[in-house]
Amino acid sequence: MPLKHVIRSAVGRKLFMAATGIILFGFVVAHLLGNLSIYLGPEGINAYARQLHQLGPILWIFRLGLIGAAALHVLFGITLTLESRRARPVAYIRKKHLRSTLAGRTMIYSGLILATFIVFHLLHFTFRAIGPQIEMLDGGVVNVYRMIVDSFRQVGYALAYVVAMVVLFFHISHGFASLFQTMGMNNEVTLPWMGRMSRIIAVILAAGYVSIPALIFLGLVIK
Amino acid sequence: MDLTLHVWRQKGPKDKGRLTTYKATDISSDMSFLEMLDVVNEGLIKQGIEPIAFDHDCREGICGTCSQVINGDPHGPQARTTVCQLHMRQFKDGDEIYIEPWRSRAFPVIRDLVVDRSAMDRLMQAGGFVSVKTGGVPDANTILIPKDDAETAMDAAECIGCGACVAACPNGSAMLFVASKVGQLAKLPQGRAEAARRVCTMTDAMLEEGFGNCSNHYDCEAACPKGISVKFIAQLNREYFMALPKGHKEKN
Amino acid sequence: MILDGKCPSGPLANKWDTHRQTLKLVTPANKRKFKIIVVGTGLAGASAAATLGELGYRVEAFCYQDSPRRAHSIAAQGGINAAKNYPNDGDSIYRLFYDTIKGGDFRAREANVYRLAQISNAIIDQCVAQGVPFARDYAGYLENRSFGGAQVSRTFFARGQTGQQLLLGAYQALSCQIAAGSVKAFPRTEMLDLVLVDGQARGITVRDLTTGEIRCHAADAVILATGGYVNVFNLSTNAMGCSVTAAWRAHKKGALFANPCYTQIHPTCIPVSGDHQSKLTLMSESLRNDGRIWVPKKSGDTRLPQDIPETERDYYLERKYPSFGNLAPRDIASRAAKEVCDAGYGVGPGGRGVYLDFGDSIERLGEDAIRARYGNLFEMYERITDENAYRQPMRIYPAPHYSMGGLWVDYNLQSNVDGLFVLGEANFSDHGANRLGASALMQGLADGYFVIPYTIADYLARTTPGTIEDTHEAFRQSRQQVAQQTDRLLSINGRKTASEFHRELGDIMWEQVGMARSATRLTEALKRIPELRDEFWQNVRIPGSAQQLNQELEKAGRIADFLEFGELLARDALNREESCGGHFRVEHQTPDGEALRNDADFAYVAAWQYKGADQTPVLHKEPLTFENIELAVRSYK
Known part of the structure; x- marks a missing residue:
């Protein structure tokens, strides 16, 4: 089928949403695993950062792939949402939500917040355009450990990251189950526990991410 | 029992509508919801007020004509029940009941609670059939269909085309309606020949008719008076995915 | 005037085949010059419109409902008969013919009924090809069940929604033709007059129910498939919109109305609960396969049914009709119910009801088996009456259900008015004075798929297309x-x-x-x-x-x-x-x-x-x- 048909079709774009969703979800998992190396102390996360940089061009391929996926995810998310908004020009005076969740209905908002957060996050840790003074280690590499700890000691940064990760929880709690449905990988056996599993995974991911700024801010575990 | 009704009144497609409040008195709990409205309407006619227009026909839950959102719930509070089969014992004395029409760009209001659902007919015309002509078909028992497949196809085929899925969906999507037909025919050998084409043309038509798309909220399944499962939406997506490598022709 | 049904001569089994050889044809190129109006989109109307569209005629299909799919054929529950003899239990075309004509108390035309029985098998084939999900056994073959008035199992079914599935099959065939442009559909449009020009049916006058516009449609022939008239009783199992209007307006223009007194009162309906009642709900006749009908032996017995011992129950159908028992035909079962209620043995409010008891079957087969067979009907019963029929017997009472009478038609389904054809319940032709269960679906589809395409051609071939405009x-x-x-x-x-x-x-x-x-x-x-x-x-x-x-x-x-x-x-x-x-x-x-x-x-x-x-x-x-x-x-x- 020609690509333009797939892109014009809502179901086709939903498939793209699911496929890019898988990529982004994979990134979220991998990124968390990397971040957790902070629990091994300065050596842990700094070694991780060094390893990552040594990947060189491969890292850029990954980065470009991620940016592409994220861009498609946002673009199609916006067009699909706008189409759906147009589908109900007159709102109900009374409306019950029979099965849908707040997380599901606010995907566009959680998505846009996360997109904004990603820009902020890149400015903060990747381009280091904002945030506290950076400490350089020998060999011209950034002391990632210090950069993180110094940032999250400040209430503003800690809070921003915690809030963003709560939003991530919302987005994944609907998105994870949703991508299985959209990819057609769902039936009467999987349907009943898909939603629950999705929420559990979202909680684990969000808790993992939140633990870092929260513990740093509270001065526990990571000093 | 006595009830207070807040009913959407709208003279015509281009008029502005609003909620109007009526009292329904001496309602028996054995009445169906529509019989309660009959009683209210008889009262209105006697007062020289135009009765509330609402769609209904078979009044036994199968034709799919009745279509009211009752207190924000398409077909009202009882699960797997059309408005005509909803009985007043589901309500209690003194209740306030909000009655609104199906709300969707694809379903313009004709009058009061009556909406135009011809868009759903057009979805069916886009491919919701097996293009077999009358005559010249083989003996019925030459097409073997495993019992489980026949049952699953029947689960999907129970759709009465009322549009409650669209009314309930936060996106105004007709996905469950389309999926029930795509799912039924894809399960049967007779429908396989056109399966790839059908899923494309029907979902394209859904977009053209102004329905929203599915973002997996499942309000449709909860509102469906026949309890059609959203697993058929997954099946539709699967059928679409499998259709990707095939040629796609425009609707003829 | 002595009317002639124009039944072909010759041996019964060859009548239809021989007749088809004598019918004139319209060549494919000429078919598109003819316009045919079909009023009603139930089984008969939708199947006729779709088939005529496929053949190449220009068809206009009208219905008062908001979609052709909502015609009241959709409410038929039990099944559709055919003489397939799949269960190997002694069925044949002749036996289906005989059962039907006997069921109709020998008041139907032999030739029509035999044709119906002959065509019945092709209907099942056609519906299966369309994707109608009939019940299957584990080997994948079609299942049958028994029905009133027959001693063989010849009824094909799709759960308790056979009418729905058959109608959707016809509606889908119709949708295919609408998409192809050969049929134009006019929903929410009610026929209010038949227009004759020089004694020939040449069109109809309709009211657009949405805008109120009154307009005319001209055609070369008019087909009425507008269903039955039992809403004349006010409370019936018909849909609220079912009426005699189209048939009656045609009658006023000269079409003869045949046997209007043949009305079917269905024995198993949910009894009336009060003055507010707007319609009566049918409980499928198939329930009588596993339910036993009884009333207390003592008049005015107010005990709960479960408290009445076996010896004090009168299973009156089994007593009076030992060989058919609870599967006695509808007219007989209905009248028997009325008799016992008139004699004071009725149960429920006003004594207008008899018990339909599944206790024995639940004991024999288990509740799950009964649920699998009739679950949706039991649910429907509970929604309406607030009673659980697994725990206590259903209460049922007869209600007007079907009209065997209708506009008079000949063997070609043409009324006495040239160019006016009448199909399905709207005509009088096949059921005599009583219709057997699962035969209405059979007749509607036989008329629409397999009879009218042949017979209308014979009429059209004798006329010149498009001679009349709606400006006449x-x-x-x-x-x-x-x-x-x-x-x-x-x-x-x-x-x-x-x-x-x-x-x-x-x-x-x-x-x-x-x-x-x-x-x-x-x-x-x-x-x-x-x-x-x-x-x-x-x-x-x-x-x-x-x-x-x-x-x-x-x-x-x-x-x-x-x-x-x-x-x-x-x-x-x-x-x-x-x-x-x-x-x-x-x-x-x-x-x-x-x-x-x-x-x-x-x-x-x-x-x-x-x-x-x-x-x-x-x-x-x-x-x-x-x-x-x-x-x-x-x-x-």
């Missing part, structure tokens, strides 16, 4: 007449609602012209119906205007026709001095209360000709000749 004077007059009636209804501005008149008419019809008819009661009805009709035209109140969606106006128009038609029904019942099938005259019964037919004087179709408002209609007879079967006393004992 006859159309102008028709439009004017319809507009006048609408304006007249709206201008009365009386004090009673249309529904009140319908209830009053229903009371008269049910009490005087219902299950047990007598000369006295019928005469009484013939006096009271015209009085009520006069009152209607002086005192009905219809709010709103004609240029809008006006459901009260629609309703009033239909009730106005029922108020005329009810009189014809009563007149026909009074004329038929015998008891047969659904028509039971108390004066004509055997000593043990069974229907007593009078073959010497009444083996004919009574076809009535309209002679003007308040004029007595003229009776024409079509003698029924039976070349192949012996007229027998219909016994199910």
Whole structure:
């Protein structure tokens, strides 16, 4: 089928949403695993950062792939949402939500917040355009450990990251189950526990991410 | 029992509508919801007020004509029940009941609670059939269909085309309606020949008719008076995915 | 006038085949020049419109519902008969034919019924090819179940929604043709007049129910597939919109109305619960496969059914009809229920009900097996009555369900008006005085898929296409007449609602012209119906205007026709001095209360000709000749 048909079709774009969703979800998992190396102390996360940089061009391929996926995810998310908004020009005076969740209905908002957060996050840790003074280690590499700890000691940064990760929880709690449905990988056996599993995974991911700024801010575990 | 009704009144497609409040008195709990409205309407006619227009026909839950959102719930509070089969014992004395029409760009209001659902007919015309002509078909028992497949196809085929899925969906999507037909025919050998084409043309038509798309909220399944499962939406997506490598022709 | 059904001669089994060889054809290139109007989109209408569209005719399909898919065929629950003999239990085309004609109490045309039985098998093939999900066994083959009036299992079914699935199959075929452009659909459009030009049906006048516009459609032939008229009883199992209007307006233009007194009262419906009741709900006849019907032996017994011991129960159908038992045909089961209730043994409010008990079957097969077979019906029962039929017996009572009578048609399904064809329940042709369960679906689809495509060609081949436009004077007059009636209804501005008149008419019809008819009661009805009709035209109140969606106006128009038609029904019942099938005259019964037919004087179709408002209609007879079967006393004992 020609690509333009797939892109014009809502179901086709939903498939793209699911496929890019898988990529982004994979990134979220991998990124968390990397971040957790902070629990091994300065050596842990700094070694991780060094390893990552040594990947060189491969890292850029990954980065470009991620940016592409994220861009498609946002673009199609916006067009699909706008189409759906147009589908109900007159709102109900009374409306019950029979099965849908707040997380599901606010995907566009959680998505846009996360997109904004990603820009902020890149400015903060990747381009280091904002945030506290950076400490350089020998060999011209950034002391990632210090950069993180110094940032999250400040209430503003800690809070921003915690809030963003709560939003991530919302987005994944609907998105994870949703991508299985959209990819057609769902039936009467999987349907009943898909939603629950999705929420559990979202909680684990969000808790993992939140633990870092929260513990740093509270001065526990990571000093 | 006595009830207070807040009913959407709208003279015509281009008029502005609003909620109007009526009292329904001496309602028996054995009445169906529509019989309660009959009683209210008889009262209105006697007062020289135009009765509330609402769609209904078979009044036994199968034709799919009745279509009211009752207190924000398409077909009202009882699960797997059309408005005509909803009985007043589901309500209690003194209740306030909000009655609104199906709300969707694809379903313009004709009058009061009556909406135009011809868009759903057009979805069916886009491919919701097996293009077999009358005559010249083989003996019925030459097409073997495993019992489980026949049952699953029947689960999907129970759709009465009322549009409650669209009314309930936060996106105004007709996905469950389309999926029930795509799912039924894809399960049967007779429908396989056109399966790839059908899923494309029907979902394209859904977009053209102004329905929203599915973002997996499942309000449709909860509102469906026949309890059609959203697993058929997954099946539709699967059928679409499998259709990707095939040629796609425009609707003829 | 002696009517001729134009049945072909020759051996019964060859009649249809031979006849088809003699029918003229229309070549493919010429077909598109002919326009055919189909009114009604139920099984008969949708299948006819789709098939004629496939053949290449230009078809216009009309229905009053908001979509063709909602026609009331959709509510048929139990199944569809066919003589496939898949279960190897002795069925054959002849046996289906014989059961049907016997079930109809020998008041149907032999040739038509035999053709129906012959075509029945092709219907199943066609529906399966369309994707109708009939019940299957584990090997993947089609399943059958038994039904009333037959000792073989020949009924194909799709859960309790066979009518729905068959109609959706036809609707899908119709949708395919609409997409292809060969059929144009006009939903929310009600036929209000038949237009004749030089004695030929040339079009119809309709009201667009959304805008109120009254307009005409011209065509080369008109097919009515507009269903039955039992809403004349007000409370029935028909949909609220079912009416006699299309058939009646055609009747007023000259089409003969045949056997209007043959109405079927279905034995298993949920009893009336109060004055508010707007319709009655059928519980499929298939329930009688596993349910046993009984009443307490003691009159006025107020004990709960579970407290009544086995010895104090009267399983009256099993007692009276040991060989068919609970599967006795509908007319017999209904009348038996009325008899026991009239004698004071009835149960439930007002003593108008009998028990349909699944206790034995649940014990024998388990609740799950019963749930698998009838779960949806039990659910429906509970929703309406708030009673759990797994725990206590259902209460059932007969209700008007189907009309065997209808517009008179010949073997080609053409009425006496040239170019007017009538299919399905709207005609009178195949069920005689009583219809067996699962035969209505069979007839509707037989007429639409496999009969009309052949016979209409024969008519069209004799005409020149497109000679009449809707600008013809006859159309102008028709439009004017319809507009006048609408304006007249709206201008009365009386004090009673249309529904009140319908209830009053229903009371008269049910009490005087219902299950047990007598000369006295019928005469009484013939006096009271015209009085009520006069009152209607002086005192009905219809709010709103004609240029809008006006459901009260629609309703009033239909009730106005029922108020005329009810009189014809009563007149026909009074004329038929015998008891047969659904028509039971108390004066004509055997000593043990069974229907007593009078073959010497009444083996004919009574076809009535309209002679003007308040004029007595003229009776024409079509003698029924039976070349192949012996007229027998219909016994199910």
